[in-house]
Amino acid sequence: MEDMPEAQNQENQGLEPEDRPQPDRVRYDNVWLGLGGGLIFLVFFSVLSLLFIELLAWWLAAGALVFFGSLFMGFRQFPRLALGxxxxxxxxxxxxxGGCILLIANLDFH
Structure with missing residues (x-):
């Protein structure tokens, strides 16, 4: 078992740096894709909350984030997804x- 890292290093020595497997980079790229997909839907459902459907928007946004994050990251990465x-x-x-503060600031009390 201890010889496996050496065997992998010997296999990778003939490869160019960009051709070598980079599991950490792929994993973190998937994290950003998952969070990006979730955040796009989060912003979309935040607009819904401006239409006073706030509770529905909250749960739809959370569900969209979990769904797209799981899709991109794989379901084994749930702790990171929960953090996201x-x-x-x-x-x-x-x-x-912030929207409420802007709304209150723009009200005319005269």
């Missing part, structure tokens, strides 16, 4: 709170 979900819902809250 928490971060994305944080962005969602910031968008909603």
């Amino acid at each position: 979900l928490i971060l994305s819902l944080g962005v969602y809250v910031i968008l909603v709170v």
Whole structure:
């Protein structure tokens, strides 16, 4: 078993650097694709929340993030996906709170 890394290194020595397997890079690219897909839908459903369908928009956004993240990352990466979900819902809250602040700031009380 301990000889396996050496055997892999010997196999990879003849390859150009860009041809060598890079599992970490692929994994992190998939994380960004999953989060990107989820964030696109998060922004879309944030617009829905402006139409006062906030609870529905919240759950649809969370579901979209989990679905697209799982699609890109594979279902074994759920802990990272959960972290992405928490971060994305944080962005969602910031968008909603910011929208409310802008709405209140633009109200004319005269």
